[in-house]
Amino acid sequence: MTQPRPTPSHPSASHTLAAEDLTLGYEGRVVVRELGLTVPPGRITAIVGPNACGKSTLLRGLARLLAPEAGRVLLDGEDVRALGTRRVAQVLGLLPQSPVAPEGITVADLVGRGRYPHQGWLRRWTSADDLAVAEAMEATAVVDLAARPLSELSGGQRQRVWIAMALAQRTDLLLLDEPTTYLDIAHQVEVLDLLAELNAARGTTIVMVLHDLNQAVRYADHLVAMRDGSVVASGAPADVVTAELVEDVFGLRSVVVEDPVTGDPMVVPVGRHRGPGHDRGPRP
């Protein structure tokens, strides 16, 4: 790495998240097997791996959405199954890959839904809720959209609104399942920049599943590579990402070069067709 990543200015993230011998599955089919993972507090962790390797399942397990078949998830050293749903939701937020927007809901109301775990039994709305919603919308630059129905927005705007909802939850830990899916490249970078800013400004611990290995290298402090429900490698992206790892995890031949922008490793797939000079002759 040529430019050392700046350490978060607010290393205040006091909450820790870890998995111990975690086995997760659906109806007897094991998806994640005896997995151990410690999420570095105050840092950005990216989970990468081929389709169906258990990335999303791991994220659901970490957020207490899926009961482990064996092992446990520890939030601040306590088993999350022993904590209530609401207790967990006050310190740990999760944005699933495809959340559902109720018909007719406005941006402001949707962001306000993030306040649920902080409200009492009668769901009385306070000025603290108003402030949290306004801040979240400011941070994601959706204030101008406040009165618009979500259905009228573009994909990139929508994703920013969903992230605003997760921010309004004001959790120290934020888990995101492929936050860049369905977005064009400019919006992908915009969303990832937003998360990086959030991490730098508030020290929010971020764990995200990413499809794009190069984006993971660029934005993560800590990279976790998975295959068949197990962690194959983890550590600083610059130390972890090699052509061998890509071959091992994705079964893809590649060349790892230096990222011209950051100097980090950058993965360039080889593939079987379209070698050098392919544009000079007819396609095979």
Place this chain on the structure above:
Amino acid sequence: MSTPAAVAPGPTALVRRGRRARQVRVGVVLTVLVLVACGVSLCLGEAAVAPSDVLRALVGQADELTRFVILDLRLPRLETAVLVGACLGASGGLLQSVVRNPLASPDIVGITQAASAAGVVGMVWFSLSGVALSGLVLLGALGAALLVYALAWRSGLSGYRFVLVGIGVAAVASAVVSYVLTRSAVTDVREALVWLTGSLSGAGGDRLSVLAVASVVLLPLAWLQGPSLAQLELGDDTAAALGVGVERTRGLAVLTAVALAAFAVAAAGPVTFVALVSAPIARRLVSSGAPALVCSALVGALVVVVADAVAQFAVPGTTYPVGVVTGIVGAPYLLWLLTRTNRAGRGG
């Protein structure tokens, strides 16, 4: 990223207040409409009573005959109509929200039909009435709901499967009704036949008391579930990540919806389509992206009161059961909903 002091909650708070104000406005307008409909309905009848006399009768000051007509004949029927409508409206609102499908109404997914089957069996074979009949109807409805829930469950609840399984259960329950009716003497099933079309004639007495007690318990219970159901509409994972106990919330909502529908059916028979149409109308009026359960109940009450007035007085000399009128209005809506569901690929 800005510091907290630089952020004004202004614009977002304004949007939220606007939405709240709209909710209140819709609620007030609907309440007024229900009251007006009730007033008109009390005036109408074989002997029309002037509005001023109706008011006097309500406070116990009119002459004896007027008091009898208003308090003993018309009011119990009207009260039943309001409560049946409110229960069906809230029931449909709960179920449609929890299944995330506008077709998931108790009269589509077999709950009303199972309640009817239990009711017919109770009336024809065991001559039950009042609390005993309500209890049996509730058991029938709960049984059907459990069956649909269990058969539609595949490590999660899919809206489409819930509706399809429900339609199957509805067919079975309707078959039970037909069986009981064809196996019994015509003279024994006359009352059951009228009840089966959804009728408010002869409403009052035991049936009304049971319904009133059930409404006092169940309607507030439904209202309290609004916020957690609103979260559940964001998807199971999102709701759970926001601190909602997903299975508990869903179970309670389905149970409440089933109980509401069952008590309404026990009181007035299966008044069709009220549960199906009320919540979508209320949601469109309120337009908050959340289940508008209070307004759903109000729309339900309005629909049944108006439909009953039409059923009684639209054709001079003939009184139809209220279910005939709600059916005439509701069936086209169902057809429209089905075509729209296919076109937009919704409802899963």
